[in-house]
Amino acid sequence: MKLAAYFPIYHKLAPEEQYLLESSVLKRRVAAGTIMHNGADDCVGLFIISSGQLRAYILSDEGKEITLYRLFERDICLFSASCIMSSIQFDITIEAEKDSQLWIIPPDIYKQLMESSAVVAGYTNQIMATRFSEVMWLMEQIMWKSFDKRLAAFLLEESLLEQSNFLRLTHEKIANHLGTAREVVTRMLRYFQSEQMVHLTRGEIEITNRQKLEALGQ
């Protein structure tokens, strides 16, 4: 696997910029569950994901979570290099949700490229705008979509990611994704079960009526 194939603007860079990148980039494997970035003071570098799945979330003082977005193969994680921009004034946590492989561009190298190249700076803008759009989407969901719709959409998304109707997810974990309490999730899942949309067994949720769940999730 070559970095050039995963970094979309690689071929727009000058040869010396390509060299700088190639000679400083680190390749890393991480196991599912690894916390890869923790808050704005942490500054590992820019991640380019070659395989696996990362999750970006925020954490309250009381330890409550809400998932902001996920990153997959070919996605780029900018906020793990938040020190490159002083205006990034918020704390995000990034964890590997699955075993993952990635390149890490050290923050000082990326900053140097960004300051000298309009292409890199413009590309960075595009990444940030994409994440911003995902967060705005989430905000609208939280503000204006009832919890049953959010939960239905979440179960369908998980099912797509896992390519399965059987989801190994605790109610606690779902609550952390959606930023609510476990009891709220349990209550709604029981309602979904009473409506024959899902079947609940210990530690597993089976989607039994996808169509009905989709209609609800829209």
Add this chain to the structure above:
Amino acid sequence: MKLAAYFPIYHKLAPEEQYLLESSVLKRRVAAGTIMHNGADDCVGLFIISSGQLRAYILSDEGKEITLYRLFERDICLFSASCIMSSIQFDITIEAEKDSQLWIIPPDIYKQLMESSAVVAGYTNQIMATRFSEVMWLMEQIMWKSFDKRLAAFLLEESLLEQSNFLRLTHEKIANHLGTAREVVTRMLRYFQSEQMVHLTRGEIEITNRQKLEALGQ
């Protein structure tokens, strides 16, 4: 008033870039209440505010609002030029909250500058990161701060902006800022009044115990 004094990177631009900017920028006065940008399809240009106050908010299908942030003198509004970046995939509305004066940089001119100058692209990154940080702050407030705290903080912020203890604000308007229903605001304000923090009269809210309100808003 000169653009150079309000556009922080002006002196880092090349003379031909400065000329391009000066020869294309428009100066505009807008009355309070004017909708200046409405959704992602609208693309007026980048605003540089020389005086007044703008409000950025999102709007639900049912017409509910929530204020994302405000812009004041010397602030720059990027999302009024959202067409310059295809990755901006959300709709924001921008209105003049007070009579305002501003410069407008046409979107095609700004895009041209951004594509050729790492300084302009980097500065754009900083603006976006600042707005992103404000939205993340708001998200945390919504997720994890109870409504009484949010309302107390809002009243104090308004009081600071207006330099007055007397706020001319309908409950409807406050509800729109905070993304809730009018009844919720009315109920909480009555509670604040019963706790002697505010005094309510028709169309006006007087802050009567700032200290108590501050303690609550933290």
